[in-house]
Amino acid sequence: MSHLVLAADSGNVLVWVVWFAAAAACVGSGVAVVSFSNPFYSALALIGNLASLAVLYLLLSAEFVAAAQVLVYAGAVMVMFLFVIAYLGGRADAPWAGGPNVNRVAAVAAALAILVETLVAIGLKAGDSLSHAASISGSFGSPAEIGRLFLTDHLLAFEITSVVLLIAAVGGVVLGAQARRLQAEEAEEALDPIARVPAEPVREESPVEVPAAR
Amino acid sequence: MKGPDVTWYLGVAAFMFATGALGVLIRRSPLIVLLSLELMLNACNLALIAFSRLHGDGAGQIFALSVMAVAASEVVVGLGLIVAMARRHLTLDVDKLTSLRG
16 A cells, blocks of 8 residues: 555656756746847747647646647747748847836836736635646547547637638748849849939039039 | 646746746847747647646647647748848848838
């Protein structure tokens, strides 16, 4: 009997250790995202944040969401981010550059207010209703269960999500095509010196300005 | 439920959300503002999944997956806008982008 209790306790301690490591990584990398001056490092810190969040999801027995998080977020979305940052070059701005001004102080106060409010709201409920987690079956959070929910109870959300993704893809193509057309026009103007306007007015103005200078 | 209560997960989510909000408010590079926005969305996802576990209801996980899809769409459009701004040789500083004219 005591053997069984010991085994249960050691399992509990293991979960606590994993939780603590993942939560510390989450919080640390979250602070790193905000405080790195180079966007490239911020994006890398966000990848670490997403990976440690996936561990927390696993502890909450949300297996499918954890897998989707790693594949979709830490994989696809962050690769897109890194490509754009590499394309634009690392234009760094230090978060503390320019010293404290009214906006900065107000921003820090607002963020602290959000933190305190949410922590107080959680703390008020901490003892009773938040500590009795429902008992769940083994299939909770599995791909089969998520798929069943998506195709039965939440079909509308599923369809709306697909429309949103389609619209985002079209929007990305439209924005990219417009930017490319603009760049092509600029390149054309640069190649064609006759089409440039400022050549003549400069010649007209110069005789007027020279006597004035004397 | 083995390990920490849902309360602890919600505390982590609250801290992450506040960090992301701070980043959105004080950073000026639009890329880092987008990254901080992702941080806030993920904090909400963590809270949703924690509540889903608390009530033993899968709807929270469905909601989290929808939030993920919306976040991916937002990143596509946001990065498209940032690249378009860079190609127009505008400064990538959210404090200096005050005009909506094209």
